[in-house]
Amino acid sequence: MKYPLTIAAIALAALMPPAEAAALRESGDPLDSARWSDMQKAFLAGAPVLFDPRVKVIAPSTAENPMQVPVTVDATALPGVAEVVVFADFNPIVQVLRFFPEDAPAFLGFRVKLQQSTPVRAAVRTADGVWHVGGTWVNTVGGGCTAPSAAGGSKEWQQRLNEVSGRQWSDGPNAGRLRMRIVHPMDTGLVAGTPAFFLEEINFADAAGKRLMRVQTYEPVSENPVFTLQRVSADGPVEATGRDNNGNAFTARIDQ
Amino acid sequence: MKRLLGVLLLLVAGQLQAVDFDYRLSARPIAKNVYAFIGKTEDFTTDNGGNIVNTAFIVAPQGVIVIDSGPSLRYGQQMRRAIAAVTAKPIALVINTHHHPDHFLGNQAFADLPIAALAETRDGIAADGNAFAENLYRMSGDWMKGTEVQLPGRTLSAGIVEVAGRRLRLVALDGHTGADLVVVDAASGVVFAGDLAFNGRAPTTPHADVGHWLKALDQLEALTRETGFKVLLPGHGVPSADAGPIRQTRAWLTWLSAAMRSAAKDGLDMNDVLARPLPAEFARLPVAASEYRRSVGHLFPAAELQALGAKP
Numbered sequence: 001m002k003y004p005l006t007i008a009a010i011a012l013a014a015l016m017p018p019a020e021a022a023a024l025r026e027s028g029d030p031l032d033s034a035r036w037s038d039m040q041k042a043f044l045a046g047a048p049v050l051f052d053p054r055v056k057v058i059a060p061s062t063a064e065n066p067m068q069v070p071v072t073v074d075a076t077a078l079p080g081v082a083e084v085v086v087f088a089d090f091n092p093i094v095q096v097l098r099f100f101p102e103d104a105p106a107f108l109g110f111r112v113k114l115q116q117s118t119p120v121r122a123a124v125r126t127a128d129g130v131w132h133v134g135g136t137w138v139n140t141v142g143g144g145c146t147a148p149s150a151a152g153g154s155k156e157w158q159q160r161l162n163e164v165s166g167r168q169w170s171d172g173p174n175a176g177r178l179r180m181r182i183v184h185p186m187d188t189g190l191v192a193g194t195p196a197f198f199l200e201e202i203n204f205a206d207a208a209g210k211r212l213m214r215v216q217t218y219e220p221v222s223e224n225p226v227f228t229l230q231r232v233s234a235d236g237p238v239e240a241t242g243r244d245n246n247g248n249a250f251t252a253r254i255d256q
Numbered sequence: 257m258k259r260l261l262g263v264l265l266l267l268v269a270g271q272l273q274a275v276d277f278d279y280r281l282s283a284r285p286i287a288k289n290v291y292a293f294i295g296k297t298e299d300f301t302t303d304n305g306g307n308i309v310n311t312a313f314i315v316a317p318q319g320v321i322v323i324d325s326g327p328s329l330r331y332g333q334q335m336r337r338a339i340a341a342v343t344a345k346p347i348a349l350v351i352n353t354h355h356h357p358d359h360f361l362g363n364q365a366f367a368d369l370p371i372a373a374l375a376e377t378r379d380g381i382a383a384d385g386n387a388f389a390e391n392l393y394r395m396s397g398d399w400m401k402g403t404e405v406q407l408p409g410r411t412l413s414a415g416i417v418e419v420a421g422r423r424l425r426l427v428a429l430d431g432h433t434g435a436d437l438v439v440v441d442a443a444s445g446v447v448f449a450g451d452l453a454f455n456g457r458a459p460t461t462p463h464a465d466v467g468h469w470l471k472a473l474d475q476l477e478a479l480t481r482e483t484g485f486k487v488l489l490p491g492h493g494v495p496s497a498d499a500g501p502i503r504q505t506r507a508w509l510t511w512l513s514a515a516m517r518s519a520a521k522d523g524l525d526m527n528d529v530l531a532r533p534l535p536a537e538f539a540r541l542p543v544a545a546s547e548y549r550r551s552v553g554h555l556f557p558a559a560e561l562q563a564l565g566a567k568p
Contacts, residue, residue, distance in 0.1 A: 058527045064553030070526035109525040141394065165566035167523070174523035181564050226560065228525040 009050060016054075023053040031119040031135050035089035042094070043085055044123055044131045054078050055134025057086075057122050063114060063140040068222045071096075072109040073122040075134075076230075080127035081106035088138075088220065090118035092190060096220045104204065104212035109228030112220050113188070114140045149185040149194075149223045157185055162244070164252035170234040178204070178229045178238055180254055188219040202242035204229060212238065277330055277399055279307045281338040286495045287444040287487050289315040291342060293326075293335060297457035297493055297542040300327070300358075305399030306392055307331065309358040312448060312489055313339050314441055317421030319348030323439060323448050324491075325362030325371075327392060329403040332362025348420035352408055353450030353491070354433045355380030356460075357388035363406035372410035374428055376435035380463075381407055412437065427479070431469025432459075440479060445486030447479050455493025455501035458538070458547035459508055461554045466513045470506060477502045508538060512548075516555045520563035529556055 013021035029036040030051050040049060054077035063069040075081050084106060086096040092115050099108050106124065114120075121135030166180035182199065189196025198219050204212040213229060231238075234256055243249040283291035292312040300306050306327030314321040320339060325332045339347065352360040352373040360381055363371050373381070385405035393400045414428040425440040432451045439448040451460070452472050480488055480499040490501040519529045529552050538544055561568055 058531075060527075060530055060549060062549070064550045068553070068557065070530070072525055072527045109527065111526070141391065160567075163567075165561075165564045167564055169523040172522060177523040179523060179525070179560075179564060181561070181566050226564075228523075 012050075020053045023051070025051050031121075031137055033089045033119045035119075039087060039089055039094070039121070043087060044133075047125070047129055047131050049123075049131045049133060052078070052124075052132035052134060055122050055124050055132050057120055057134050057136045059120050059136050059138050061137065061139060063138050066114050066140040068111045069114050069120075069138055069140065070109070070111050071120055072228070073099075073107070075106035075122065075124045075132070078106065078124055078126060078132055081124055082127055083125040084108070085123045085125075086121065087123075088112065088114060088118045088120045090116050091220055093188060093219045095218045096120075097218055098216040100214040102211045102213060103206065103232070105230050105232065107228075107230040108213070108215070109226075111222035111226060113186075113222055114138060114220075116140065149187055149191075157183060162242075162248055162250035164240060164250060164254075166240070166252070166254040168231075168234045168238065168254055168256040170256045176231040176234050178231060178234070178254060179226065180229075180240055180252075181224060181226045182242075182250070183224055184244065186219065186221055186223045186225065190219075197244065197246060199225065199242060199244045202227070202240060205239050205241075206231075207236035207239075275398070277305065277401075279305060279326075279331055279334050281307075281331075281334050283313070283338050283342050286312070286489060287441075287446045290441065290444045290446050290487075291315075291339075292489055292495060293338065294494060295358075295492065299543050299546060300392060300395035302395075302397040302399070304396075305331070306358055306361075306396040308492065310489060310491055310493075310495075311335060311359075311362070312446075313342075313347075314422060314444065314446075315343045315345060316348065316419060319346050319420035321419050321422065321424070322347055322350040322366065324353055324359040324450070325350055325366060327358040327361050327396065328400045329362065329364045330399060330401070332365025335362060336365050345420075349410075350408075351412070351437070351439060352377055352381070353437045353439070353448065354435060355384065356433065356451060356463075357385070357392050359450070359491070360385070360408075361389060361392065361400075361403050361405070363408070364402075364404060367406050370410050371406065371408040372412045373408040374413070374435040374437050375411050376430075377433075377437065378408050378411060380434060381405060427475070429472035429475060431465050431467075431472040432461075433463040434465075436472060438476060438479065442484060445484045447476070447485065447488050449476055449488055449490050449501070451491035452476055452505070453488060453490040453501040454505050454508075455490040455496055456504075456542065457492045458541045458544040459505050460547060461512075461551045464509075464554065466509050466555065469509055473502050473506045473509075508541075511535065511538060512551055513555065513559075516552070516559040517562070520556065520559040523563075526552065526556055526560075 056074040058072040087094045117139040124132040160183045163183040169177045187197040202215045238254045241251045295309040311324040350366045350371040427438040
């Protein structure tokens with residue numbers, strides 16, 4: 001089915017390669033999910049929406065481990081990205097995270113817990129107020145959100161809570177890349193007897209104190225989260241700061 | 257119109273044939289008085305019903321020794337009938353080599369007989385058996401009907417045992433899972449390798465410790481150099497008269513773990529690793545692409561931890 005595009009979208013399409021322009025549309029969920037209209041109401045209410053192939057959401061079509069499904073959001077082909085919201089239509093907790101790229105490109109890798117097969121989407125708000133939406137289906141056997149965290153079975157995490165490890169790469173094919181892992185159970189609150197306990201905010205800043213990216217994380221982010229960022233250039237150490245919903249804060253320096 | 261009906265009938269008949277739940281097991285002699293049921297080198301599907309595994313039996317002087325029981329109750333029952341077609345001797349013992357579902361979910365068909373495994377295998381079946389069975393219902397469908405976990409009642413340990421007048425050497429290794437039993441039948445020269453060795457199929461790694469597995473492969477290869485060795489029966493793929501399957505499995509695991517380490521060291525994200533092409537020598541193995549994807553999920557996080565300087 002063909003849908004008419006508004007003048008703005010037509011203008012946008014004119015600037016894109018023909019294959020991508022053909023995929024651009026304002027309605028008719030390309031992932032054909034029954035939950036799309038609810039998602040649109042919840043996250044993008046009232047604002048113009050464009051399904052846009054320049055928003056790349058990379059995830060395996062079949063998840064081997066529903067507790068650790070790798071997701072990479074790459075919206076670097078879009079200019080003027082202000083905010084990215086990531087959600088999974090059929091998850092019991094749909095909102096996964098939000099990130100606000102400042103001095104770093106609109107690129108973030110992370111892992112999520114998925115309860116059942118679902119679209120995983122990124123909606124990217126550009127400076128003009130338009131939400132550009134991309135996504136992919138992930139098939140999974142389930143159990144991701146209602147299965148206990150591994151930390152639930154041991155006491156060790158309490159001593160290591162918010163312990164950060166990480167690295168930056170200054171040369172090679174992944175120059176400018178930063179990867180960071182934080183010890184945190186990321187409990188969803190959906191397991192009987194275990195309250196929701198999760199990281200809420202992480203900020204990345206360069207040595208001069210300039211913010212690279214702010215990330216708001218929610219319950220579905222996997223236990224012991226691992227993040228992958230891309231800097232324009234790996235120029236000096238990065239300071240990561242953050243806190244969880246119980247007010248436990250952390251500050252860590254990530255060197256090259 | 258008549259022709260169309262005929263075509264439709266043929267189609268329906270074809271469908272029926274596909275779902276008669278007959279694994280068509282035929283005992284293949286692999287050495288004197290030793291037989292194997294060789295499964296397909298595929299993943300579990302509703303077409304193969306989970307017949308992707310090798311099971312075997314030894315016709316010993318006073319009875320039959322069964323090694324692994326297959327992926328379902330139906331498989332176990334059909335296996336039992338296929339054994340009875342070869343020998344009238346009673347089954348003396350069923351051995352489970354390790355705690356993966358395609359190797360023990362046929363146990364129910366042998367519930368009236370002694371079933372034995374290493375202690376860790378028994379514990380593994382008790383802990384994970386139901387989840388495994390659930391997963392196979394999802395992948396193999398109605399072939400699994402009625403299948404439930406039947407725990408081994410006897411515990412084996414490494415050493416020489418005498419069963420039904422046959423001396424067996426039990427070698428307790430690990431690496432593919434936490435406990436992998438190798439059975440050496442000196443009388444026939446057969447080494448039953450379980451899933452420590454894969455032949456012409458990409459190895460599976462959901463519970464693997466690759467370092468331990470590689471050590472186990474060295475020990476397994478040493479068994480094939482002993483005098484009297486004739487046949488190696490891998491857990492998946494055709495039997496072999498030499499250590500070929502061991503070398504194949506070693507090559508895959510060595511490449512896989514080195515690939516995980518270098519990817520982590522280069523700063524790759526899990527999705528980058530998943531997108532990497534397989535080297536040609538491994539890409540041509542059956543189910544290589546899907547096993548690689550699964551293995552990235554199993555093995556990359558540990559390599560990543562090391563590259564990021566995190567404590568395990």
